[in-house]
Amino acid sequence: MKDTCSAIGRPLLLAGLLLATLSGCSIPEEVKPPAQLLPKEKLVSLLVQLHLLEARVEASRLSPDSARALFQAQKKELLWKNNVSAPDSLLEHSYRYYAVNNKDMDEIYKAVVDSLQLRETQLNGGKPGEPTHNW
Numbered sequence: 577m578k579d580t581c582s583a584i585g586r587p588l589l590l591a592g593l594l595l596a597t598l599s600g601c602s603i604p605e606e607v608k609p610p611a612q613l614l615p616k617e618k619l620v621s622l623l624v625q626l627h628l629l630e631a632r633v634e635a636s637r638l639s640p641d642s643a644r645a646l647f648q649a650q651k652k653e654l655l656w657k658n659n660v661s662a663p664d665s666l667l668e669h670s671y672r673y674y675a676v677n678n679k680d681m682d683e684i685y686k687a688v689v690d691s692l693q694l695r696e697t698q699l700n701g702g703k704p705g706e707p708t709h710n711w
Contacts, residue, residue, distance in 0.1 A: 609673055610669040610670070610673055612666050612669065612670075613669070613670050613673060614660070614666065614667070614670040616674070616680065616683070616684055616687075618658070619667075619670055619671070619674065619684055620684055620687045620688055620691065621658070622654075622655070622658060622660070622667065623684070623685075623688045624688050624691045624692060624695075625654055625658075626651065626654070627688065627692060628692075628695075629647065629650055629651065629654060630647065633646055633647045633650070655667065
């Protein structure tokens, strides 16, 4: 009986120690920005352009593989035109940094949605909510 109790007690003891260790760790309230960080305004602009690109590719009715290849090629060109060096890492690191700070990402996506809605309204001749495609 002693062996059974000690076999059960060890995992509980380890779990307790792990829980105590983890509870002592705290997540820093502010995450340091990466060495290179896109300003919020630039990230908003890029996200708007990327969402528009994605919509155009989806509307092209290409096969999924062709659409993915087209999107990646045009994304690379879009980032190059916007002077985003090391496109994937800079964009991804900036996105992750702002995502950790929920307030920042909320502000960024509010601006993205507002920009896309404004474009839609302008394309519809000032009538929001109407479809913009001509098929």
